[in-house]
Each structure stands twice: as C-alpha cells, then as structure tokens.
Amino acid sequence: MSKIHNAFTVLMGIPTPVVAAPMAGASGGALAAQASAAGAFGFIGAGYLTSTGIQEELSIARAQLHLSETDTLPIGVGYLGWQLEKDPSSAIDLLNVALSNRVRAIWLAFGNNIGRWIEYVRSYDASSGRNHKTLIFLPISSVDAALTAIHDWKVDILVAQGSESGGHGYRVAPPLLTLVPAVLAVLPKEGPPLLAAGGLSTGGHIASLLTLGTSGVVLGTRFLMTKESFYNEVQKKMLVAANASSTVRTMSFDLARGTLDWPEGIDGRAIYNRTVKDIDDGVDVEIVRENWDKARQNGDADRILVWAGTGVELITEIQSTQDVVWELHADMMKYLSLVSALIAT
Numbered sequence: 001m002s003k004i005h006n007a008f009t010v011l012m013g014i015p016t017p018v019v020a021a022p023m024a025g026a027s028g029g030a031l032a033a034q035a036s037a038a039g040a041f042g043f044i045g046a047g048y049l050t051s052t053g054i055q056e057e058l059s060i061a062r063a064q065l066h067l068s069e070t071d072t073l074p075i076g077v078g079y080l081g082w083q084l085e086k087d088p089s090s091a092i093d094l095l096n097v098a099l100s101n102r103v104r105a106i107w108l109a110f111g112n113n114i115g116r117w118i119e120y121v122r123s124y125d126a127s128s129g130r131n132h133k134t135l136i137f138l139p140i141s142s143v144d145a146a147l148t149a150i151h152d153w154k155v156d157i158l159v160a161q162g163s164e165s166g167g168h169g170y171r172v173a174p175p176l177l178t179l180v181p182a183v184l185a186v187l188p189k190e191g192p193p194l195l196a197a198g199g200l201s202t203g204g205h206i207a208s209l210l211t212l213g214t215s216g217v218v219l220g221t222r223f224l225m226t227k228e229s230f231y232n233e234v235q236k237k238m239l240v241a242a243n244a245s246s247t248v249r250t251m252s253f254d255l256a257r258g259t260l261d262w263p264e265g266i267d268g269r270a271i272y273n274r275t276v277k278d279i280d281d282g283v284d285v286e287i288v289r290e291n292w293d294k295a296r297q298n299g300d301a302d303r304i305l306v307w308a309g310t311g312v313e314l315i316t317e318i319q320s321t322q323d324v325v326w327e328l329h330a331d332m333m334k335y336l337s338l339v340s341a342l343i344a345t
C-alpha cells in the first residue's frame with residue numbers, strides 16, 4: 001500500500017494522514033484502536049468519563065492492539081478543558097491515567113486554562129525515569145488562537161476547526177476553506193503540522209485539504225457512523241438519513257441536558273429536531289429538559305441529541321472503523337493521482 005509522506009505522518013509513524021477525533025460520549029477504546037490499527041490515528045473522547053472509565057477504554061484499546069502493559073499506546077485521549085477546570089485535583093487523576101498508559105497524544109480543547117494542562121503534561125514527561133514524549137493536539141478556530149498555540153504553548157499538532165464541524169466548536173468559526181489558508185499564512189516553516197477538521201467525509205475531501213497545504217485531517221462525524229462508536233441504533237439511523245440541511249449550530253441540547261460550563265463563544269453542531277425548535281420558540285427550558293430526558297429514555301428521534309457535521313449528507317451506511325480508514329485512504333490516493341495528472345508538461 002502506498003502511503004502519504006509528510007511532516008504529520010512521519011511524526012506519528014502512520015501511512016494515512018487521518019485522525020479519528022476525540023468524541024465525548026461516542027469514541028472509546030475500540031474506535032480509537034481500530035482507527036490506529038488501520039493506519040490512521042484514533043482518539044478516545046474522555047469528555048465526561050471518570051478516571052476508571054478512561055482506564056477501561058485504554059485497556060480495551062491495549063487488548064485490541066495486542067500490546068503489553070508497558071508498551072506505548074499508539075492512540076490519544078481527548079479532554080474537555082472545562083471539565084478538568086471544574087476540579088483541578090481530580091483533573092490530575094484524569095490526565096495521569098492517560099499519561100501512565102504512555103499514550104502517544106493528548107488533545108485539549110474548550111477550556112479557559114489550557115496552558116496549565118499543557119504544562120502539566122510536559123512536566124510529567126520530564127519526570128525522572130520517563131522516556132516518552134506525549135504529543136499535544138490543539139484545535140483552534142481563529143488566527144489569534146493559532147498564534148497563542150504556536151508561540152506560547154508550542155503545541156505539537158495544530159487542528160484548524162471550521163464551522164462545518166460536528167459537536168462543539170466556536171460559534172464564529174469561519175468555514176474551513178477560509179480558516180486553513182489564514183492559519184497557514186502565520187504558520188512557521190518548522191511546524192507544527194496543521195490538520196483540518198469540519199464537514200470532511202470522503203477521500204476527495206482529504207485530497208483537497210492536502211492540496212490546500214495541510215498535513216492531514218480530523219474526522220468526527222464519519223467515525224460516529226461506525227460499528228464501534230457508542231451512538232445507539234436510533235442515533236445512527238438519524239445520521240444515515242440526515243442531509244446537509246439537517247444540521248444547525250445550537251446551544252439547545254446543552255440547555256436541555258444542563259451542560260452549561262463551556263467557555264464563552266462555544267456552541268455545537270447537531271441534527272435539528274423539536275428540542276432545537278422548542279428553544280427557538282421560547283418554550284420554558286425546564287419543560288424542554290423534561291421532554292428531552294423522556295425522549296432520551298424512549299429513543300424518540302424527534303427530540304434526542306445527535307451531534308453531526310455538515311458532511312453527514314455524504315455518508316449513507318454504518319461501516320467498521322477499519323473499512324472507513326481503508327476506503328478513505330484508497331479514495332484519497334485516487335484523487336491525488338487525478339490531480340497530479342492535470343499538469344501538462
């Protein structure tokens with residue numbers, strides 16, 4: 001199999017410049033392990049998990065990858081900054097689970113104090129007897145945020161997250177085709193590698209983002225639509241049926257489920273349904289909350305929460321994670337050769 005050779009794939013030691021995004025409540029050890037086993041790089045979404053829950057997912061990944069207790073784990077763990085910031089002493093426990101498992105990478109997002117967690121990861125790696133570097137992935141949605149990540153925090157991999165993205169992100173994020181060139185214009189020659197996230201579903205998408213100058217891509221929604229994701233049958237059915245007009249950026253579901261500690265300026269892209277309509281129509285939040293909770297127990301598509309990016313329209317089946325990575329790789333290669341064949345000599 002031919003592979004992609006660039007700063008990102010060389011740094012990670014992988015053939016396919018694709019990352020399966022950390023997805024709170026959706027990506028666990030099986031999804032992460034299968035993505036990495038197929039030649040991409042997978043993340044566990046630690047989001048709302050306890051340290052015991054994170055350890056369970058890491059053990060699943062370790063078993064599926066046939067690795068011993070002391071081997072480096074070729075997957076990452078993604079944390080929500082605001083969850084860590086709720087209780088800094090348990091935050092250390094949450095981070096230590098991943099660090100003591102020697103994961104290859106940690107993803108930090110959506111906090112007011114991200115620099116503090118980056119410093120903690122670096123100090124853990126610097127402790128005596130440890131011979132392991134944990135790569136720091138950081139999503140950004142503006143040039144200002146990119147400059148802080150590059151110069152103040154010296155992150156290892158930068159992720160440009162466009163407004164097309166499923167799940168949480170910055171309400172005022174520009175579309176990817178605007179954000180990526182703007183960030184590339186301020187990116188120093190010596191890195192960090194830049195990845196693109198948001199609305200990407202196909203190998204053609206990946207080829208076009210590589211052509212634009214990124215070193216790889218991050219896909220969430222495409223991996224949500226796999227056998228390994230934690231979404232249930234009703235949610236997966238909704239994803240299969242959804243089109244590009246089905247998603248909206250909203251705070252309705254956070255209001256309904258009571259997750260309101262996100263930093264300023266964040267909302268999330270999800271499939272539009274009655275929960276969104278009720279909030280837009282000014283229905284009392286307590287009533288929306290009760291209805292949402294009932295719907296969640298009954299699997300009622302008219303009100304449940306399904307995060308999804310705009311690229312959801314293009315995917316109409318649930319596949320295994322490995323099949324998704326292989327298909328993306330083969331299609332990406334096909335598009336890249338088509339593009340190079342355009343040049344007349």
Ligand SMILES: Cc1cc2nc3c(=O)[nH]c(=O)nc-3n(C[C@H](O)[C@H](O)[C@H](O)COP(=O)(O)O)c2cc1C
Nearest residue numbers: 021023024109165166167198199219220221307309
């Ligand atoms: C169900 C779901 C959960 C997500 N959870 C997280 C998370 O915990 N942390 C995070 O930084 N991003 C999270 N994201 C956003 C992803 O990191 C990524 O930026 C996004 O999925 C890319 O857009 P796409 O879904 O259109 O591929 C989530 C996305 C989805 C769809």
Ligand SMILES: *[C@@H]1O[C@H](CO)[C@@H](O)[C@H](O)[C@H]1NC(C)=O
Nearest residue numbers: 241242243244245246247272
């Ligand atoms: C897209 O899906 C929405 C429901 O999510 C539906 O109302 C609309 O008709 C669909 N559009 C097309 C072109 O299929």
Ligand SMILES: CC(=O)N[C@H]1CO[C@H](CO)[C@@H](O)[C@@H]1O
Nearest residue numbers: 238272273274277301302303
């Ligand atoms: C009011 C409204 O738009 N309801 C929609 C909620 O989502 C389901 C599943 O996608 C649709 O079938 C409803 O029409």
